[in-house]
Amino acid sequence: MMEKRLLLVEPPFYRLYEAGMVLCNMPLGLGYLAGVVASRGQWTVRVLNADFDPTVTPGPTSHAVLAGEGYRRYRANLADPEAPIWRETLAAIARENPAVLGISVKSQNCASARLLARLAKHQNPELFIVVGGPHPSMTGADILSEPAIDAAVIGEGEETLTGLLEALAEGRPLSRVPGLIFRQGGTIASSGRRAPIADLDALPFPHAAAPQVLVDHARYPREAFGFVFATRGCPFDCQYCGSRYIWSRRPRLRSPGNVAAELAALAALGLKHVHFEDDTFGVGKPHLLALCKAIAGSGLTWSCELSVRLVDDEVMAAMRAAGCAAVLLGIESGNDGILRHIRKGITVEQSRRAAATVKRHGVRLLTFFMAGFALETEETLRDTFELMQSIGSDQIIYSVFTPYPGTEAFEECRRLGLVDEGFDVSLYNHQSPSNCFCKNIPRERFRELAGEMEAFVDAYNREHA
Structure with a gap:
């Protein structure tokens, strides 16, 4: 029986440029997802912001750095699976020991997300990896060209993610969960789009579950929320x-x-x-x-x-x-x-x-x-x-x-x-x-x-x- 442990990850991006660049907040989309999963009470859920370093005080970064030496460091980190940032992130994932790993993918961080999925699957071949966010919603099945990724959420994620978790726990076909693109045998299948959530007031406030779900919560400044x-x-x-x-x-x-x-x-x-x-x-x-x-x-x-x-x-x-x-x-x-x-x-x-x-x-x-x-x-x-x-x-x-x-x-x-x-x-x-x-x-x-x-x-x- 599947252990009901979910880890949602914001992959490194800014930190690939230089040590002083960090995403010093709880990613809002992951906060919503975690809040909804936690409110259902069936799965243990945690959020790892791998683009945060509690030892760094973020400061201004110039365009000259982003377009120059920082960009060269970014490319070098993407080309080196043994770089410290990846070892650190994999160690954090291992400590949480999830059965399902969810990765947030934007177009700008899609190379980081793909590499993280590949490394995490190598570390734990039994891990089910699902991605979501703007990039897969815009490009569809393309994201599953990375063999380590098992499924992608298309569009709004809260109800689709909870439906996916229920299907995995109960052994039901993913085709019955609207909003997914997924592997089915040797092919890529789609369950169609899910209707948007009609009542946004019904969603939990993202910060409410943060003390329980966010890795290193106590080390974030208040402004992060x-x-x-x-x-x-x-x-x-x-x-x-x-x-x-x-x-x-x-x-x-x-x-x-x-x-x-x-x-x-x-x-x-x-x-x-x-x-x-x-x-x-x-x-x-x-x-x-x-x-x-x-x-x-x-x-x-x-x-x-x-x-x-x-x-x-x-x-x-x-x-x-x-x-x-x-x-x-x-x-x-x-x-x-x-x-x-x-x-x-x-x-x-x-x-x-x-x-x-x-x-x-x-x-x-x-x-x-x-x-x-x-x-x-x-x-x-x-x-x-x-x-x-x-x-x-x-x-x-x-x-x-x-x-x-x-x-x-x-x-x-x-x-x-x-x-x-x-x-x-x-x-x-x-x-x-x-x-x-x-x-x-x-x-x-x-x-x-x-x-x-x-x-x-x-x-x-x-x-x-």
Whole structure:
């Protein structure tokens, strides 16, 4: 009979770059999964964040490091199964002795996740390994090209994972568990997609089970638990984004009262600030205003990502009164033609007005910019650089475009001959020096222009720290 022990793992990623980079929080998705499994009471569940090192105090890391020596260390660690990070992670897995190992896979960490699965299966051939997260949800059966992986959860994971565990414990066919891709004999089979969870209020708060499930819980700072999802699903249609393949474009909203109850519980733990992890906070103006009203008495400050389209004086006044201290605006490009092509749904002028409105209400402004879309030219890059310099951010988050498999942007890059069949997305994260997916700019010239932006952002953020 199968021992009912589940270990959920966030694989190393940041730590592959350098010792000072760590993911110093409980991964929110794994927190939800663990909370639901624990609430059912049938399985012992633990969460291992292998990208956390309790001996390290995280600090700022420059783009120059990420695109230079850090990237070289990242590649070296992926190429060396005997590297200390892998020995450490395998030892932690062995201590937990799970029967089922669940690994969270994002496109940027998929090489790490595949290697970890391979090493863990070698360590314990009886281990059942299931993966989930954005990457398998976007790419489907591709993730099972790694022979060590037995199954993949597609889409939202809570009900599918619990169904998988029940089927394994009872010896029932996985084909009866919606939401899976799995090995069946010598073939890959699918059980079809599962309908999204209708009532998000029914889910446990992710932090509630953390003292029992999170490995090294006592060594995390309180701030590690200050992350909240208020919605799932994004109604927008950006060409480069895969969110809709995970959550769908139909937003599901937690009730304002349920969110307020979670914030009250976090405040009772001693937290002072939380960050909303939603793709876009509030989704629409009526719900956003109702949510602000509900959380206004939490005593917490908070930050969020907000669509440029939602920013106006009424919204910002309500957010500021409810404790909002910082807003992250996804601006991406300073060229209207590029914005239209990637279906961002905004204009440069709208971005300028939104930024000014955020600042006028005394809220800290962080801006996302992305360079190197498929149809970029030197002129469009100059437009982005100019907007980056002039919009008045308190901090800039800069990335180089990466085409994620499963997105329309990836298919465009494939049509244009910018990616080939052997494309390994884990080598092309948003700061990778290998990134160049521009049809109209030679690689050497693009890296020169991208390097200028990277240097500017590092200097700008140091000055405004």
